[in-house]
Amino acid sequence: MLKKRVAFTSFIIILAFQLLSVSPGVFHWESSFLKVNKNGSIIYKADEKGNTIPDFSRVGFYGGDKKIPDVSIVKTVSPSGTDNDELIIQAAIDEVAKLPLDKNGFRGAILLKKGTYKIPQSIRISASGIVLRGEGDQPEGTKLIATSKKQVSLITVAGNGNIKEVKGSRVKVTDAYVPTGTFSFTVADTKKFKKGDKIILFRPGTQKWIDDLKMNQIEERPGTKQWQAKEYDLSFERIITKIEGNKISIDNPVVMPMETKYGGAEIYNYSFEGRIKHVGVEHIYFESEYEKDTSENHAWNAVAFSKIEHSWVRNVTAKYFGNSCVTLDGSAKNISVLNSNCYDHKSVITGSRRYSFNNNGQLNLFMNCKATDGRHDYVTGARTCGPNVFYNSTAAKTHADIGPHHRWSTGTLYDNITTDGEINIQDRGNWGSGHGWVGVTQVVWNCTVKRAAVQNPWASGKNYCIGLKGEKYDGRLKGRQDAEWEGQNKDGLQPASLYVAQLKARNAKP
Template structure:
């Protein structure tokens, strides 16, 4: 066990012991929802019908299947010098196997020891699990050697999300509220239950103007928002059709307003997206020349063009960017019980994003980071739902939250940091980030301080049960978010994500 983790666990034990001697707190409930005695949840809409959405359908198979323990079909031991070829050859051999009835080709077991990797290990085929014998210092250690920036492990499918021609249907409602799971379309003739669809929300000139993202205070490199760059593609599944009403399994994450172009749906294909890939029980490290060196391993695990996969019990150390980067076409990925430690890079933009999610329907839970900048973070035009649950950041150098350009539908649930959590208008930071997000929910989090603002139009952000200070953020004069119960102990439910998951299971009974 590493010293930082040992200190963290000891601190947690001390906190738990101290809490045991504190007087009991009076439980309180949010005004935005009610948890019924049987575990179901009643959401309280605002004047337009918007509610806090259900975030329970995220992660590996939307949380409906446990992460499996896939049988080992090949075992690898470290070489004296580079181990890259033997690991890659093992992956290539397992890729030739026929998947079993559950879609798995098998697990590759990397025995304890040190594996020097001068390049990148690639997984491009479904059904492969890369498993070590532990993420501790004496477990399975993959070392990114050499002086090039790169990912140590890359999990990547191929192709793109393609609209099936002739299947687009316009949503006819004047207003579809946040949290809704149904809407009307001009015709349902081309659709059936079980169809995978895209819920397309266009970016329009009127929307950008009302957000004031066409008048960002300019500096060198600032880009004003452009309508064609803000089309949002939410992947959904049809669960029911009644007359001209479509029902979907995951809710609307931002209101669809006719005055801002409304929305539409279409069926899609993604032929070469892979699935059922796991990385587990191993340790990734990078060599480095100094604390600010940047010519070394950059990301431990990079994932894209895959659905239904996982990373669990992985520790990364000394990388310049982060432990796990879920890119825009990564969907239904669970990252759990993993750590990002002791980043080595300059402390400035584009570095130290410990757990970065740009995809959708992903779950990052029970993770820990040190010396990061943006430890639990989303990027530009990220489509929810996405969840960060029960994660901790220590010795932070920037803030947690949506980083730039309109992430929609993220739950930050029981996040603990000694730094800031911010949801705000970032103005001309970067190349003109502007409004970082909408339908961003902070639930029972702990931070030094937080700025939670709501955009000028088209949605709200929420800060419920924060333990920490409140400040105005980078730019004052922005609308305040929905704040409730700041520094008030005893919020019930203690976790919104777990309560929503329990409620969904209860509804099935």
């Protein structure tokens, strides 16, 4: 009997040990700002004003609703090993640009066969539906070498035109306070709008807002500029998903509070003739020639996107460039940058250089990327409108910080970023010509850093630092407010990825 009891007790101990070892829930903890239900749906906890952490899942190529396609090859190019390679590739692009778009909006892929291609200046894609594809992003794959002595982008993908407001369509948002995270608001009149309309959610810059942010009190040094209200108008691109009376619902959330005391908000219909889409750059190795480690007279970016939407860069590697692997300007929207690398920059180590993956656009996704020897490896610029996401990416041998760089970026998620340097969201004061507050609704989720300063601005919302592993420090300027910090240096945050959980929640079934 005793033997049976001992055996049974041993079995219980072993079973308990196994459960503690393998059970995914034993040491896990959840953020107080949201809860993931068993069916995968998410409940967000609102603050006293109704603000929540927003849904970041509707970013990248078609907001994650469509898979990036493998487009059929219509043209094949082989390397000549001479400066004629640029002309040959450009001629192929121009030829494919004349083909009709298929039912899915593509003209076809141009395959660059393995080998080395010399590019003295720059390659340009300016038509929709073209994919530039190589046969591998290693040196032995498809290798494009930028031989320029100027700070060019090796590949420039750009449409033309600008956002144009549809005359007579502008109406006022009537809510006194539209909270962060919401997908709806009321307007004075909905007669001019319908489901499916592309709209601008316009938030004006006002002097009172700047006064309350104290961005009219930046400590002066040579070149410092106090913020000017007219320079801080923000235009968020959205699509109407539902109209109920005077209530309008949109496809992506509000990512900063819209308050009547700061000018409120308006919406209007817009057009963007000339913006291109369905362009891909993939499976290519890019390299810049250079003279020495501090060289400035060579190629600056591997790939630059402008005036473009619903497109991608994937499985590319850039080496020895002065600035970036991929840079997206303010008119680049719904771009996915996936599985890409930026290594060993060559430039002076100072401002406006080594921005490995640089985003100034909106609704963009950077995922599974790597960077070394950069300064601002995953970064947004001035007045960048969210949501945007940097997910599951690394940075090593860093020379500066990751995060929003200056002058009010809104709605960015830094999710599972690992760096040997810093992630900072702070008041940068008089750095640059007056960088000031870098932004709001910046969410740092389950990241690993050397140290971080994550702070709340004096007005217009909050920032969040959840599950950070690393040191917390005061940042550039003393006396700034802490952001919403939770679970510092605490293992087991669930969900491990906010972006992935939010993506799954869209398909959750009751």
